[in-house]
Amino acid sequence: MRFLYSSILVLVCCVQSVCAQTVIRGRVYDSLDQSGLPYATVGIAEKHFGTLSDADGNFSLIIADTLPRTDTLTFSYLGYEVEKRCIADIDSSQECLVGMRQQPYQIEEVTIHSGKVRHVKIGRRRIGNDWFSTSFFYKDRLETGEECGVVLNSRYDCQVERLSFFVKRNFLQHAKFRLTFYTAEKGWPKSVLGDRDFHFDLSDGYEGWVDLDLSDCGVYLKSGDFAVTITLLEGKHSTPDSKSHLGGLELPMSISLLSRYTVISREHAMGQWVKDKMTIPFYLETAVVKSWSGDSAK
Secondary structure, eight states: OHHHHHHHHHHHHHHHHHHSEEEEEEEEEETTTOOBOTTOEEEEGGGTEEEEOOTTSEEEEEEETTSOTTOEEEEEOTTBOOEEEEGGGOOTTSOEEEEEOBOOOOOOOEEEOSSSOOEEEEEEOOOTTOSEEEEESOSSSOOTTOEEEEEEEESSOEEEEEEEEEESEEOEEEEEEEEEEEEEETTEEEEEOSSOOEEEEEETTOOEEEEEEOTTSOOEEOSEEEEEEEEEEEEEESSTTOSSOOOOEEEEEEEOTTOSOEEEEESSTTOOOEEESEEOSEEEEEEEEEEETTEEOO
């Protein structure tokens, strides 16, 4: 009987724990034309907690009642000013509407080498004969906002022309991704580079090299460390009823303690970054910049 009472008590505590939460629903939109901002980031950066809006700018975020109401929700979208709302000021019984204003973005003046352009490839270009693979977006329920990529290093100031990575196996019928470049500090992503949101799709379980033309995107990198990632925005399993194929991408992996490159990932928007000392076929093709605001490239 004592065991029965204990079980009931545990069950009640679990139910209370599940119920002790608030759901905040809302919409992120352009303050000028009222259009929804697709895949905007919503969350609490300091708590590594967040989500993405959908293709129409709508979002739903579960807030645990244990979270201090003095915490602030941050709304961010590339090319727009960051908006913030104190949780205590949000009425969860009504739609939370967040209008965002565009933010002018200016890059420093750059000059490309005249004459014959020098091209440099950064990252791992070889598939190799590795026995191992690393999986991303590999879950029973696909989580939008999951992000993975690599930390790389450039010896020169350069303009990104192309990005390529190799998919060994693909269990997704269709998926949309966002490509993001970051500055890096001490091996971790720091600030987003550029003001353009670059999306790409993989359909019909595509496997092999994925080549993205970025020559018109205006992505410039200074010499030193930087990070480049892909984020899952939408996804659909190729075999939704199969327990063996939960979905996801498998990339060939080579473990190397001496590698200059590091694989990074996080499970959701504003999540905690983790990294592994391994290499995957993931590289950039770049054009060396002659000068950057009057300074010669190193």
